[in-house]
Amino acid sequence: MIELQGLTKIYGDKTVVDDISLRVDSGEFGVLIGPSGCGKSTTLRMINRLIPATHGRILLGDDDVTQLPVEQLRRRIGYAIQSIGLFPHWSVAENIAVVPGLLKWPKSRIDERVDELMGLFHLDVGELRDKYPHQLSGGQAQRVGVARALAADPEVLLMDEPFGAVDPLTREVLQDELLRVHQHTRKTIVFVTHDMDEALKLASRIALLNTGRLVQYDRPIELLTRPADDFVRSFIGKADLGLKLLSRRWVHQYQQHATLQGSPAASTQAGYTWEVDATGRPTCLHGGRLHAEDRQQHTEVTQEWSATPDMTMKEALSRMVWFRVMVLPVIDGEGRLIGEVTMHGVMGQQPCA
Amino acid sequence: MRVAALKRPTSRDGLLASLSALLVLLVLFMEELAPLFQALFPELGNPVYRRESFLQLTLDHLLLVLVSSLISVSVGVGAGLFVTRRSGREFEPMVSSLAAIGQTFPPAAVLAIVVPLAGFGFVPTIVALTLYGLLPVVQNTIAGLGTVPPAALEAARGIGMTRGQILRRVELPMAMRVIIAGVRVSVIINIGTATIGSTVGAQSLGTPIIAGLVGNNIAYVIQGAVLVGLLAIVSDLIFERLERRFTFGD
Ligand SMILES: Nc1ncnc2c1ncn2[C@@H]1O[C@H](COP(=O)(O)OP(=O)(O)O)[C@@H](O)[C@H]1O
Ligand SMILES: [Mg+2]
Numbered sequence: 001m002i003e004l005q006g007l008t009k010i011y012g013d014k015t016v017v018d019d020i021s022l023r024v025d026s027g028e029f030g031v032l033i034g035p036s037g038c039g040k041s042t043t044l045r046m047i048n049r050l051i052p053a054t055h056g057r058i059l060l061g062d063d064d065v066t067q068l069p070v071e072q073l074r075r076r077i078g079y080a081i082q083s084i085g086l087f088p089h090w091s092v093a094e095n096i097a098v099v100p101g102l103l104k105w106p107k108s109r110i111d112e113r114v115d116e117l118m119g120l121f122h123l124d125v126g127e128l129r130d131k132y133p134h135q136l137s138g139g140q141a142q143r144v145g146v147a148r149a150l151a152a153d154p155e156v157l158l159m160d161e162p163f164g165a166v167d168p169l170t171r172e173v174l175q176d177e178l179l180r181v182h183q184h185t186r187k188t189i190v191f192v193t194h195d196m197d198e199a200l201k202l203a204s205r206i207a208l209l210n211t212g213r214l215v216q217y218d219r220p221i222e223l224l225t226r227p228a229d230d231f232v233r234s235f236i237g238k239a240d241l242g243l244k245l246l247s248r249r250w251v252h253q254y255q256q257h258a259t260l261q262g263s264p265a266a267s268t269q270a271g272y273t274w275e276v277d278a279t280g281r282p283t284c285l286h287g288g289r290l291h292a293e294d295r296q297q298h299t300e301v302t303q304e305w306s307a308t309p310d311m312t313m314k315e316a317l318s319r320m321v322w323f324r325v326m327v328l329p330v331i332d333g334e335g336r337l338i339g340e341v342t343m344h345g346v347m348g349q350q351p352c353a
Numbered sequence: 354m355r356v357a358a359l360k361r362p363t364s365r366d367g368l369l370a371s372l373s374a375l376l377v378l379l380v381l382f383m384e385e386l387a388p389l390f391q392a393l394f395p396e397l398g399n400p401v402y403r404r405e406s407f408l409q410l411t412l413d414h415l416l417l418v419l420v421s422s423l424i425s426v427s428v429g430v431g432a433g434l435f436v437t438r439r440s441g442r443e444f445e446p447m448v449s450s451l452a453a454i455g456q457t458f459p460p461a462a463v464l465a466i467v468v469p470l471a472g473f474g475f476v477p478t479i480v481a482l483t484l485y486g487l488l489p490v491v492q493n494t495i496a497g498l499g500t501v502p503p504a505a506l507e508a509a510r511g512i513g514m515t516r517g518q519i520l521r522r523v524e525l526p527m528a529m530r531v532i533i534a535g536v537r538v539s540v541i542i543n544i545g546t547a548t549i550g551s552t553v554g555a556q557s558l559g560t561p562i563i564a565g566l567v568g569n570n571i572a573y574v575i576q577g578a579v580l581v582g583l584l585a586i587v588s589d590l591i592f593e594r595l596e597r598r599f600t601f602g603d
Contacts, residue, residue, distance in 0.1 A: 048511060050507070050510060050511060070513075071513045071514070071515050072513070073513070074510075074511060074512060074513030075512070075513035079508070079511035079512060081504065081507060081508065081511070083502075083503075083504035083507075084504060084508070085502065085504035085505045085506075085507055085508030085509070086505070086508070087505055087508075087509075087522075087523060087527075088502070088505070088527065088601045089526045089527055089601045098512060098514075099512055099513065102512070102513060102514065102518070132601060134601065145508075148508075148512070149512075158511075
């Protein structure tokens with residue numbers, strides 16, 4: 001748990017961080033967002049005391065951070081930054097092992113931990129363990145940076161625009177991995193970004209800052225549906241507000257019962273019907289295309305236009321539009337049909353909790 | 354500490370081995386070349402310098418270089434470290450100009466000043482060589498520490514390294530290649546400059562050169578100069594290898 005109480009930073013006569021109070025509970029994914037220069041990095045760097053606060057208190061669990069010896073504090077807090085800052089004269093394994101080394105873990109435990117983390121971030125141990133930073137791709141280097149931050153199993157992870165410098169494709173992958181790691185480790189994370197889509201995708205709570213002040217601190221869905229003021233509204237952006245909303249909703253919330261071809265319900269309901277093979281995998285959709293003739297209403301099911309329960313509704317909608325169907329099959333891990341999501345559902349229905 | 358060993362062509366290693374062998378042979382068996390020098394300079398009565406053995410002269414020469422370089426490096430790296438710490442930053446211009454003065458001051462002039470104070474022999478030579486070799490070490494220490502990426506420093510602090518750990522584990526290893534390059538220049542310069550020690554009675558490979566110049570014996574000059582030159586080249590190649598060991602990526 002991290003709690004900021006009236007946190008303030010003043011440089012000369014310029015108040016850069018102005019009386020910020022907020023709490024990121026244990027296991028939460030908190031995101032600090034706001035326009036460039038609004039004080040996000042300064043706030044983050046006051047938490048691990050890279051910058052001394054002018055006023056206010058920061059609590060890490062029950063401890064006031066200023067009461068702890070500074071190096072000891074920092075070893076309890078993982079820190080990952082956009083420029084990564086890997087040590088160029090150390091191998092990947094040595095970079096990841098640095099904090100456990102500082103904490104004097106036994107060698108065997110450090111080696112185990114390095115392998116475990118490399119596995120967690122899909123870094124090929126055999127190939128990359130002894131490589132040097134200059135031999136890594138941008139995405140690999142950033143993974144190593146985050147792995148290093150997590151190495152000593154810190155209570156809290158601070159991240160300052162860690163994916164800001166990688167290409168959009170890699171960024172998506174890294175975001176997915178971070179979400180997975182967060183679900184797996186339940187670390188408390190404070191993550192800085194200026195990208196609303198990234199914040200919406202990752203955050204369990206978003207703190208929106210403007211000129212050093214905390215404007216709104218809420219769950220993403222509330223930020224979208226109940227913006228505190230015009231600044232929040234304009235920062236979220238009106239143009240694709242609907243899509244942003246759907247990016248915080250999941251297929252399982254909209255999932256409906258799928259009707260099988262030939263079942264009793266098929267004849268009585270006007271909806272779509274599905275053919276499945278012996279293992280329960282959907283093979284063909286009947287109906288579901290607007291303005292199509294009857295013979296075109298048999299659509300073969302492919303992997304690309306099915307949905308999984310943990311997919312965002314934004315992505316599901318995007319697939320419906322791209323493949324021009326009114327419905328997607330929802331499949332489980334084995335590819336079996338477990339339900340459907342429909343365009344009507346997206347439009348009409350409030351999501352179940 | 355492990356460092357990246359990059360594979361480079363090794364023809365220079367062969368060069369180093371053969372030049373080292375040549376140096377050792379000449380130091381030990383210069384005497385055997387007496388017929389050669391006699392043939393080249395038939396007018397000379399003594400074609401090979403014999404007052405001291407070349408082995409003794411070489412060891413004396415190396416001692417001068419070693420002692421002065423050890424002092425230059427300790428003082429130079431220390432000063433470079435000091436002015437790159439937060440507490441010493443304001444002294445940087447002063448230290449840089451002092452070191453520059455040390456090098457622009459001709460060693461012969463240093464000898465002229467120090468001899469009346471410290472007498473003849475070893476000590477004034479060491480003072481002159483130390484001052485002369487200081488600048489490249491100071492400059493390269495400052496420059497080398499300046500090449501450490503700020504992101505690595507920020508990460509090192511954020512991770513919880515103490516200042517000493519940051520210096521020992523991050524800054525120095527990363528600056529090492531450039532610092533060694535400075536030491537290399539300093540040592541090479543001093544191998545050449547140490548010869549002037551012989552003018553104030555510090556025995557070195559300069560002794561046969563001076564004797565040759567005074568006694569009009571060109572063979573003595575050549576014998577001293579060839580050994581000094583070989584010594585400088587061999588040291589240079591050794592330093593080059595050392596620098597390569599501290600190269601990480603690009
Ligand atoms: N050392 C400093 N002295 C004066 N102003 C600073 C200093 N560091 C940052 N600032 C100012 O504080 C503001 C917030 O900076 P920062 O926290 O880095 O913003 P961001 O939200 O982009 O991360 C900026 O306007 C910046 O110019
Ligand atoms: Mg910033």
